[in-house]
Amino acid sequence: MAPNAVLFDLDGTLMDTLPDLADATNAMRADMGLRALPQDLIGTYVGKGTPVLVQRALANNPSGTVPGEDAFKQGLASFLDHYQRLNGRRAQLYPGVREGLAAFREAGLKLAVVTNKPTAFTPPLLAQFGLSEYFGAIVCGDTCECKKPDPLPLQHACSLLGTTPAHALFVGDSVNDVQAARAAGMPVLAVPYGYNEGKDVRNLEVDDIVASIADAAKWLARQSQISRQ
Known part of the structure; x- marks a missing residue:
């Protein structure tokens, strides 16, 4: 779907x-x-x-x-x-993040952050970089009983957005993201520039690897166009 x-x-x-x-x-x-x-x-x-x-x-x-x-x-x-x-003193947005989020939003998609970072640090960080407005839900490492790679945080985010895992896409950078998405039953994209506990993302079982969040938006637009043909 x-x-x-x-x-x-x-x-x-x-x-x-x-x-x-x-x-x-x-x-x-x-x-x-x-x-x-x-x-x-x-x-x-x-x-x-x-x-x-x-x-x-x-x-x-x-x-x-x-x-x-x-x-x-x-x-x-x-x-x-x-x-x-x-928190936030030396952090930076990756290239293409703001453009990608805007493209997803313009396409009418609901957006959420699902992170293992504690609640005390996540909303302030998003607000500092002007990203809060993009997200209809923020699920942190202490929101649910379990953290990623457990699927519960992803399932909870979908519930908050009023959707289901079958109708959602996850974008992450690590094995924890991939395992959580697969366990939740949703497709997953990986970006190559993150941390992944020092491991190569090319070894992850993802649907694709995208160079940026902007490219993730283009990837989904292409997939949607193919599905309509």
């Missing part, structure tokens, strides 16, 4: 938020007496939500030990405090 809604991942899909995430991670590590890590390495820790990012970052230590509960809680609190201050 032709989609009437498009769902988007946020970090690594709509915005390059890695500089802020890396700054907050390294500030947290400094609080814990650990050395700073390269930004690209921290990028491989991104994708499964803030707690996993913190856990992975703290596990990179001289002894290679997984942080205990107390250390994890301390690190998580430190990260959240720093990221609250740094």
